[in-house]
Amino acid sequence: MTKKMIMFDIDGTLLDHEKKLPVSAKEAIKSLKEVGHEVAIATGRAPYFINDLRKELEIDSFVCFNGQYVEIEGEVIYKNPIDKELLMQLSDFSTSYDHPLVYMGAEFMKSNTGSHSEIEESLRSLFIDTAQLEVDANYYNNTEIYQTLLYCKEHEESSYRSNLGSLNFIRWHEFSMDVLPLGGSKAKGIEKFIEKKGFTKDQVYAFGDNLNDIEMLQYVGYGVAMGNAPEEVKKIARYVTKDVSENGIAYGLEMVGLLP
Structure with a gap:
């Protein structure tokens, strides 16, 4: 064999x-x-x-x-962490649309906003408890981030793809997309x-x-x-x-x- x-x-x-x-x-x-x-x-x-x-x-x-x-x-x-400059651009762009982000490092994930129904619902679909999800909008500055969860609707995707072409966006939930390094x-x-x-x-x-x-x-x-x-x-x-x-x-x- x-x-x-x-x-x-x-x-x-x-x-x-x-x-x-x-x-x-x-x-x-x-x-x-x-x-x-x-x-x-x-x-x-x-x-x-x-x-x-x-x-x-x-x-x-x-x-x-x-x-x-x-x-x-x-x-x-x-x-293969996401470049910090790209994360900053993503953060600025998503904030302008009031779209939350969850930054995912090797040991922890942290949100850039407080309690949010779409974050809770999407992660609950994976049976992930969000009760302990900490808020740290600057988490990406001192931690390697390998994936970010972006919360936006499907009809809002195109603005991210056209303005942040150095990142890869893959929808996994009605409310959320995975954000990865380009080519990842x-x-x-x-x-x-x-x-x-x-x-x-x-x-x-x-x-x-x-x-x-x-x-x-x-x-x-x-x-x-x-x-x-x-x-x-x-x-x-x-x-x-x-x-x-x-x-x-x-x-x-x-x-x-x-x-x-």
């Missing part, structure tokens, strides 16, 4: 629509490791939001912040990951379900879109499995021949 690398997104991929890990997915990942394959997480989440899941699945390597922060077995092997993606993080581990792209499989997974699914040798993914994600994937709530991970691994 040739050893493979399998990367899993979290929300809508490993975790179902209720943010629960299906038993079939947990058992499938255990089986992958038992036969000698390597498993890692590739998520838009911060490292501090995946600790419980990593512990449950016994996964010690991950690509976080949509590719901007990569850790392998406790060693940080790649960091899960694919870039996975590239650094597999270089370190010695895999080729043709030995790498990835499972994802949303717009921030497109580059990842295109980059790896075997991109698998979940059945619950939007059509534009399914179109670029090499394979499409079942919905996450219909044992999509286990079904997909069997479909691509990684599990019997």
Whole structure:
């Protein structure tokens, strides 16, 4: 057997629509490791939001912040923070529209505003408690920021894209977009990951379900879109499995021949 690398997104991929890990997915990942394959997480989440899941699945390597922060077995092997000057421009521009920001560092995230219903609702959809979310509008000045959450509606996106072309904007929620360094993606993080581990792209499989997974699914040798993914994600994937709530991970691994 040739050893493979399998990367899993979290929300809508490993975790179902209720943010629960299906038993079939947990058992499938255990089986992958038992036969000698390597498993890692590739998520838009911060490292501090995946600790419980990593512990449950016994996964010690991950690509976080949509590719901007990569850790392998406790060693940080790649960091791509957003330039501070660009964060200042983003802050000034978003403030002029009264659009909140949440700055995400490797250890903490902090908001540039007080309690805000859209921040609370979006993070609550990920089952993230915002009660302890601190306010620090200058957080980016003394901390490396790998991803920023921008709160604006879809019809307001174009003004950011046209005025802040050195940043990458990816919508993940009705109220919010991820803001990344230009060119930053899960694919870039996975590239650094597999270089370190010695895999080729043709030995790498990835499972994802949303717009921030497109580059990842295109980059790896075997991109698998979940059945619950939007059509534009399914179109670029090499394979499409079942919905996450219909044992999509286990079904997909069997479909691509990684599990019997």
